[in-house]
Amino acid sequence: MMGNGKKKKIGIFVCHCGVNIASVVDVERVAKELDGYTDVELSTDYVYMCSEPGQKMILEQIQERGLDGVIIAACSPTLHEKTFQNVAELAGLNPYMVEIANIREQNSWVHTDKEKATDKAVKIVKSMVEKLRGNEHLEPIKVGITRRAMVVGGGVAGLQAALDIADHGYEVVLVEKEPSIGGHMVQLSETFPTLDCSQCIMTPKMVEVSRHPNIKVLTYHEVESISGFVGNFKVRIKKKPKFVDEDLCKLCGDCADVCPQVVPDEFNMGLSFRKAIYLPFPQAIPGAYTLDIDSCLGLLPVRCGKCKDVCDARAIDYDMKEEIIEEEVGAVVLATGYDLYSMQALGEFGGERYEDVINGLEFERILSASGPTGGEVRRPSDGKIPKNIVFIQCCGSRDPELHNSYCSKICCMYTAKHAMLYKHRVHDGNATVFYIDVRAGGKAFDEFYQRTVDEDDVLYMRGKVSKVYKEGDILKVRGVDTLTGKLVEMEADMVVLAMSMVHADGSGELMKKLKVGTDKDGWLAEAHPKLRPVESLNAGFFLAGCAHGPKDIPDTVAQASAAAAKVGDLFARHELLHEPTIVPVIEELCSGCGICISMCPYGARSLDLTKHVVKVNEVLCEGCGACAAACPCGAAQQKNQTDEQIFSMVKAILKG
């Protein structure tokens, strides 16, 4: 007999859920048929068990009858298991002695035959009685917390998250792979819909981050690997050598003046050039030069060494080496951002062939006062002011057959902004936008778009472009106007492609290292699309900004603050409570074959080399049961879901 041979007193509470259950399942019969079943002390039904009176009834019955287990036959445990566990706890009963028999989602909602559905409900409840008879009292596993967070990515999402966490009073390690923090936002000219200067609102945040006593900024660093679990992560971070001592560099720029190596400037999207030793942009933080070893002639002073010779501050150190540093943190905010889809993938638009076909970020640099043209709209090939400019939206977006199926969300708005800013600077110019439809959902967004059309005379052409080609000096844009159904061909001096956004972790390498889930397009996956939008399914990881999907700046900042709040929520606890329904190892039965280790998606199981049995990290174990199903020896037994319990549940169902 189950349950340590001791007779149990089990209470059964069958819920009507209004008519949700009661219209298909004869709930009274279910309660009646269970009355008198093994170990059942009480069996009753009620219209809404989750209501206050319903909960009160359960609480009173537990206390009056001294029940040592209850079964609620109602909806899925994902909805109210917690509710009823709390009731049990209030009544003085171990919450793991509460079981839910799902007779709604798995019964009344999918069946119509009342007779058969009721029979099935009886079986479901009986099987839960059998399970409950084998249950033990469990206590949540308690774990300590390192109250220190790591933020990966130093764009606006990462900066906002870092600032908020730091303001909560916790330490933050901010890791950025580029030489400066700032991300894409600091490259932008003006932001929609208010036309704020992007740098003007971004650089104060960058300064705040660099000055914040709780934030440690690690630029030119990359996360190598991460181990541990929520509250207790160990991170290995690769420090790439800058060959310049950040504290000594005085930003005089003498080194760059003498450097003979000229390469395209990433900050200006390759529209201008920088030296091998460079400052990414004037407001870069940390304010220090970086020697890009891939472009440098070589560190041997015999080869060049010019920069070191002229550095009065003696900040340049050719002997710097790549290092691995370790940090201990309790939570990780992933704010790794986005990249633009490659123009090469859309060969028909000539983005890689013609200098004057550029992407949106390149146009941002052209519009920017700090950009290669000082904010004058001049085309890359010959510096002429383009009198006819064509913008093409949805380049690589919303194209499930060939490119990305998703909408990149911000392109409608930034294209409207681009066209508007162009018209503000080239009054006699003509701007045309090819669009599929204009998605301007957002506060003051549609008004902004309407202004572009009405006040700035931008021509919006609904249609698709098939080809951009060059004839002489002129670009020709061929496409279709889908409102008239006619082919159109127009001449352009410059074409701006609103390239689709893609996640910045191109190969998905970083997320693989971090073991964080991504969706089919490579964006970070949230734990629940509606109710847990800033958490990863992997406990302790939080999402911010475009790493999670295309977003504009306000949404990014909001999500970053939300992620920071979630980190604060985690750090506010004294200790973490972990579900105790884990899968331990019965050492006498374990053969040490290791099959369960390969099955475990959480890395919770490893081989104890001295005992030659598997050991389990209880905190990492999420209780999924994959190991229990795979173990050939029956050594992996899930708490309150043992093989013995499962067999008696199956028997109860088959009995008739």
Place this chain on the structure above:
Amino acid sequence: MNIHYYPGCTLKEKTTNLDDSTREAMAVLGYELVEPANWTCCGAEYPLSEQKISGLTAPARILRQVHSEGGGQVVTTCAFCFNVLKRTNVDIKRNPLKNKQINAFLKDDIKIDPNTKTKTTGFPPYNGEVDVLHLLEFLRDEVGFHTIRAGLKRDLSGLKVAPYYGCRMLRPGGGIGIDSPDSPVIFEEFLESLGCRVVDFPFKQECCGSYLAVSRPAAATEASYQVLRSAIINGADAIALSCPLCYYNLDRRQDRIKDAHAGFSGFPVFFFTQLLAWALGVAEDVLGLDQHYYNPKSVLHNQPKTEVAQ
């Protein structure tokens, strides 16, 4: 060496110059082209509706015939035939439902014994065993462009040729077209192996107007004119192509183009096999250059002088 070759109907009627030049050129390279027995029209157009299976039976029969004759591959030069045969073959290989439906049609075919004239049914199913190749692919992968280069007999180094792909050789992508639909190189590499100077022009993958020549002739005229114009302004002396319908629109209908565009005075259009045969030293009368509206003979003989390379 014998290879299976599917000429298609047009090559037997309107464009014998394409068929003849192909055979002669391949003979020089050491290949004899063998046609599958009892071949029919391929259907010319791959069905526009997914559900229309009957249009796939004719090409499937041709491929089954090649397979039954022991052929592992079949070569075509007509871009339309290539497109229909290749797509049908890919359907049979990749789409289990279409495979089943096509073979359900094919299994009831009647076999007539040539000697006894007795009729039987029960062909074995065809499962896409034959590789469908465009002649350009065969030249690149089996013959090798370097072999062509080594066998050149005539000089084409003064001729600036614009390779015109049209639609059917390249689209759809994803393993059907012979090269990237957006940035193909195979035609260019072929022309380079002949010693020609290749002219890149933005209309090399644009449609020539195709069957609009029948339903909306003016639209086809305009589309063809745009292709020719683009080649001309990019400095080409001639266009090379592979599709009989492109040839019809770009060459045979040049009278209409002249009517529509006063400045247009005609432009030489070659089948790529004519250039191949010429370069390999095949006699000029075999090439069928007289069949063209604009006889391109003169550009072969009076190649513009090669400008000194800078």
